[in-house]
């Protein structure tokens with residue numbers, strides 16, 4: 001049966017809701033009777049946390065927080081490529097139910113959306129936040145209070161969305177929140193455009209890394225992400241380092257993630273995202289059981305209309321092709337939502 005693009009999007013949204021009841025199989029690896037502590041709590045006990053905050057804050061003076069390496073003094077009010085000040089600008093914070101099932105659980109992922117971005121893709125799905133910097137400036141103490149509030153609401157984690165340019169504020173706020181009783185795992189939800197030196201500061205603070213892997217080709221990255229043609233090489237190195245720090249995704253007996261790596265890959269029209277190369281790289285460099293979310297929800301946003309190659313949504317065939325490559329290269333820990341969407345279309349094809 002032929003499936004039109006409009007049907008594909010409609011069915012994808014329906015499946016998003018119905019998946020709450022889908023019998024998914026997640027890896028439950030927390031040992032029985034073991035009391036879990038977040039990584040940053042151990043770092044504080046070892047007396048190493050304060051030094052990391054200092055080290056991170058020093059990077060604001062000659063900003064080298066991301067591969068753009070602007071060298072501006074953000075503490076003196078200068079702004080670099082990301083246009084961010086030295087205080088976090090927050091667009092919103094709330095329990096979020098649209099993230100991966102193992103982050104959402106019953107009460108949601110405690111998501112904090114930071115404004116501004118160091119990558120600025122021309123198809124950005126959050127462009128009013130990332131490109132225009134809409135939001136409210138808070139102090140680090142205020143950010144810590146938001147984290148505590150999300151914890152009191154029952155969220156299963158604190159999920160920092162687009163965190164790279166405000167990493168020093170995040171870890172300072174985490175230390176303040178720890179003293180107020182924070183005990184949730186932290187999720188570093190990043191575009192993947194990161195420096196190894198900066199990730200080393202986060203070693204022992206983040207429990208869950210959730211990077212994107214947007215493209216595998218330098219020309220595509222340069223064209224669609226504001227000249228960042230070094231994205232594929234740097235993101236591969238960054239993800240390898242994240243994997244070294246936290247390893248494969250682990251969940252508790254409820255299926256809630258508490259540590260590990262989740263890689264997101266958005267399938268783009270006309271194979272722009274290089275999905276085949278991506279899944280092969282994961283299988284050969286990391287592990288076939290790495291948690292990978294191959295996402296079908298590409299939308300034509302912001303300036304994507306000006307680029308014919310990506311000025312349409314993806315087709316069912318493109319999504320099934322992407323999932324087929326994951327199967328071919330032996331990936332075994334695919335996001336259950338993507339698997340449900342794939343299986344739905346396989347069944348539709350068979351009828």
Ligand code: SF4
Pocket residue numbers: 063064065066067068069070071072079080081082083084117118164165
């Ligand atoms: S975080 Fe912003 S100012 Fe700093 S190097 Fe990156 S883009 Fe430039």
